[in-house]
Amino acid sequence: MLEQEQNSPPSAGVGIVRFFWGCVVTGGREALIEGGYAVAPLPGDPGANKWTMKALDPQGREISVRRMAKNRFEVHRDWGAEEAAAYASAEEKQRSQREEREQAERLVASWPKSAEQYRDESRFPMQWADGLVNEVFAGGNGGGYRFDQAAIDRAKFLLDQLRILHESGAIVLDAALREQITPSCIAKRVKAADVARNDRAFQEFMREVAKR
Numbered sequence: 001m002l003e004q005e006q007n008s009p010p011s012a013g014v015g016i017v018r019f020f021w022g023c024v025v026t027g028g029r030e031a032l033i034e035g036g037y038a039v040a041p042l043p044g045d046p047g048a049n050k051w052t053m054k055a056l057d058p059q060g061r062e063i064s065v066r067r068m069a070k071n072r073f074e075v076h077r078d079w080g081a082e083e084a085a086a087y088a089s090a091e092e093k094q095r096s097q098r099e100e101r102e103q104a105e106r107l108v109a110s111w112p113k114s115a116e117q118y119r120d121e122s123r124f125p126m127q128w129a130d131g132l133v134n135e136v137f138a139g140g141n142g143g144g145y146r147f148d149q150a151a152i153d154r155a156k157f158l159l160d161q162l163r164i165l166h167e168s169g170a171i172v173l174d175a176a177l178r179e180q181i182t183p184s185c186i187a188k189r190v191k192a193a194d195v196a197r198n199d200r201a202f203q204e205f206m207r208e209v210a211k212r
Helices: 029-034 081-109 115-121 123-137 149-168 175-181 184-198 200-211
Strands: 014-018 022-027 052-056 062-069 072-078
Touching: 022 029, 029 072, 081 184, 115 123, 123 149, 175 184
Parallel strands: none
Antiparallel strands: 014 022, 022 072, 052 062, 062 072
């Protein structure tokens, strides 16, 4: 089912929910009639059933009207063929967008939360460098060709330097890079969360709230 549609502006006085079979519109008498969702008489009116009735809307489509309170009604209408096809298309689009958001959220949730976490998680890829030296410089996969010992020793020296740099080098959060790799479907939410996280006054306020 499609996610519930937001209520119409308060001035319209109606709420609309769409389902696979049709729609349900709720509202007061005047709002439903002026909005073109129903016509008089409505349940409870002179000559009409007290609580429910079948009728036609202003476009001649069959509807079912139920009185929920003194001036509160619910109108049910089944989709026509074109509307049903449009609903199915919209539902598929919404499902695809929801899956895209969920996948994006999982991606962002997997990112390191601090510089030290990033350093720790990047230690495993650093281990691949050992294989690089062994396979490329000293390996026997080239039919007997390899780099000479001086090149191998130099590669191992540079690898040691990389390990030192990895453990002691400064790590920064590149805001431009983070924005570039953030999925567009949740970019605004991620940016807002980053701003709040970096706002010391806001964080202090949240800590005080948590203590209450």
